[in-house]
Amino acid sequence: MRILQLLPAWLLLCASVSADAQPGSAQVSEVRLLAGAVPYYCQAERDRPPSGLACDVLVEMAHRAGHSGKLEMYPLPRALVIAAATPDVLLAPVARIPAREATYDWQIPILEDELVAVTRQDSTADISSPDKLQQLSVGVVRYSASAITARERGWQHVEMVASEVINARKLRAGHIDVWISAWNAIRAAQQQAGLPLADLRRGAVLGRVQIYLVSSRSMPAARLALWKRAFESMRRDGTYQRILNKYRYETPM
CATH class of the missing domain: 3.40.190.10 (Periplasmic binding protein-like II)
Structure with a gap:
């Protein structure tokens, strides 16, 4: 009888552990979103949230991807080191050059x-x-x-x-x-x-x-798909172009 009384509690515990292990559960930590401080692209003024073309794109993508929008701002050299050494990190703006090719996974070209x-x-x-x-x-x-x-x-x-x-x-x-x-x-x-x-x-x-949103190496494809869909939706509905216009982006000659 004692065994029968304990059995439901044991099953509930197993179910709880199983639910916590699911990729879509609330226990899964969100992607860490980094911005490198570069004039025009991402910059921060005292007592104001980060702004700039790349930062605005990141925040809007985060909103559409179901991310909290928490953006960590660092000097670009430090941000590059963090993204290279830490899993589940997204970082912008990063110029794509051969010397960096193997250090990151190149996910979304933001602009040229x-x-x-x-x-x-x-x-x-x-x-x-x-x-x-x-x-x-x-x-x-x-x-x-x-x-x-x-x-x-x-x-x-x-x-x-x-x-x-x-x-x-x-x-x-x-x-x-x-x-x-x-x-x-x-x-x-x-x-x-x-x-x-x-x-x-x-x-x-x-x-x-090309200025990219990069990820740390080997980030799960399912996580990245949310961000790629978010960016494509921004292009389709004109939000991306409005951000370019806001910052008077000048295309290469």
Whole structure:
């Protein structure tokens, strides 16, 4: 009789454990959503939520994918390290370049930009081609696509900084000859530094880059499918285009 009394409780316990193990249950932790701090794409001001083209896309995708929308903001170098070393992480914006290809799974191309060289309008520096940059002092953000490009080209006078706004100010002060980054990021950083865009002169285009939402390696396909469907629905109903228009996205020339 004692065994019969205990049996229903034992069955209930087994059912509870089984339910907790189901992928769709409330016990399954949600994807960790990261944003790398890059002007124009993702940026945070004091006492305000993160904003920028990529951040707006991420938050809207999260809403449609049933995610809480909690967005963790880090300097881009740190965000890249976290996504490479931690499971179940989504991160944007990440420029797709060969040096990063094997580190992440490349899920959703958000937009395309181009790496360009800029200098001051009053500068006599020749930045018309990549070869002309060899002897100039070049400003890049560490671990960025620009920094990797500079290293691969063997440039000797490269100065690494933590943010694009610092490069804008260094160029203005004459501490570097040329600044290399994605064009839309340059536009935003120049504005954040309180400097006119008209003060800049564009030079060589070092290549086009696609800006991606990436995941840590081997994230389950079922989880990723929700985010891909969310992005496609944004494209279909015009939300994605409205975000591009909001930030005055300039397509590569």
